[in-house]
Amino acid sequence: MAAPDFAEQTKALSATLTSIEKVLDLDAVRKEIDDLQVEVGDPALWDDQANAQRVTSRLSTLQAQVERVTGLRSSLDDLAIMHEMALEESDAETSAEVDRELARVQKAIESLEVRTLLSGEYDERDAIVSIRSGAGGVDAADFALMLQRMYIRWAERHGYTVEIYDVSYAEEAGIKSTTFAVKAPYAYGTLSVESGTHRLVRISPFDNQGRRQTSFAAIEVVPVLEQTDEIDVPDEDIRVDVYRSSGPGGQSVNTTDSAVRLTHIPTGTVVSCQNEKSQLQNKASAMVILKARLLALKKAEERAHLDELRGDVQASWGDQMRNYVLNPYQMVKDLRTEHESGNTQGVLDGEIDDFIEAGIRWRRNQQTAA
Missing domain, CATH: 3.30.70.1660 (Alpha-Beta Plaits)
Structure with missing residues (x-):
């Protein structure tokens, strides 16, 4: 992939991911995770099994959400390093791997962007x-x-x-x-x-x-x-x-x-x-x-x-x-x-x-x- 094309694609993906991070409000999500972890640490939580399952399920969902976003951000950063290495060493194999990983990250970000559109009362x-x-x-x-x-x-x-x-x-x-x-x-x-x-x-x-x-x-x-x-x-x-x-x-x-x-x-x-x-x-x-x-x-x-x-x-x-x-x-x-x-x-x-x-x-x- 030509350097300008790669730079434009990753810049656009980074901008999309930034928009997703703002919509999801990761700081608020992390605060809720901290509060839920305190609840989970309370033995009395399990006196009400239904509520305990709701709390633990919510905690797991939010943790997965944060891990997904941060993982994609990390993947974008890694892609930039891999692309630079491929250019410096004229390594066709690494360049092909960069293309494959870029396609995967793009698909993952697009799917995550669609998830942010699910904001209905019962969508979760x-x-x-x-x-x-x-x-x-x-x-x-x-x-x-x-x-x-x-x-x-x-x-x-x-x-x-x-x-x-x-x-x-x-x-x-x-x-x-x-x-x-x-x-x-x-x-x-x-x-x-x-x-x-x-x-x-x-x-x-x-x-x-x-x-x-x-x-x-x-x-x-x-x-x-x-x-x-x-x-x-x-x-x-x-x-x-x-x-x-x-x-x-x-x-x-x-x-x-x-x-x-x-x-x-x-x-x-x-x-x-x-x-x-x-x-x-x-x-x-x-x-x-x-x-x-x-x-x-x-x-x-x-x-x-x-x-x-x-x-x-x-x-x-x-x-x-x-x-x-x-x-x-x-x-x-x-x-x-x-x-x-x-x-x-x-x-x-x-x-x-x-x-x-x-x-x-x-x-x-x-x-x-x-």
Whole structure:
């Protein structure tokens, strides 16, 4: 890389990182870390397990945030030294290493910059993701399963924990619906831009005439609530049904009526959970999902449109936000941001960070324009 190009790129990256440091207010973050460390050092903290977990989780998140920023600043400084050495010694191998490291640092800073755009009330929370097959019959059910796999693979790539709450299997192939949690800092803020209708076009593997089929699936993303969140659900507003868990045979959860379905009578909201062997555990998990969805409804009413937290869940023609085309050509394209990729298999294997980041930037631009 030519010296002027390198200097211009690193100067621009340094300026971006400085802006990020100001937005994050690292001095305030470090002060909060010190305060949290004092709390963690108090043995009485663990008298309240839920609060202790909240404090330690917050501490870990902030420490990782500071380490990430300071690490990138250090990497930029190291790059300048490596580049100077490569020029002095005319070392092609070191120069190539500088180019690779510069590309890595640039990508990391861009991702961190996107994180600073997540400033919504619930953006820091874990996410509950629901996928429902729409128009398209068995192909839609198969597509819903493909999307579940895509998001789980995405989470695995980042080392995030996924907990599956409920899966309703379709008769021939795929799934009718699924609900799972992604447990990571800013999981909700990150994944909330995935809400909406997704469309698949391909040669149907279920059509013996090999015809092209279009199918749809709906994604809903809501934040996990904490005990301090104001969402009251009186017992008399809930109908509880228990039933035997379904799914692939041989699972011990299928031998008892452990699955739980909760119906919120005033709104008609229905959630179910069958991942645990205990009926009580399933009820507790279902209540977490129910409260999250009721909060989404509450916020949507306050803002006068349902898409604010839940997204479009019609899952049919004319309202899709992303197309996955596998035939007659290979392309995944987001219709809001215009971001696209010809690596359809990579996308379906969880390589969706570029789509998510483009979505977050698009949403911020929409909010600013409004």
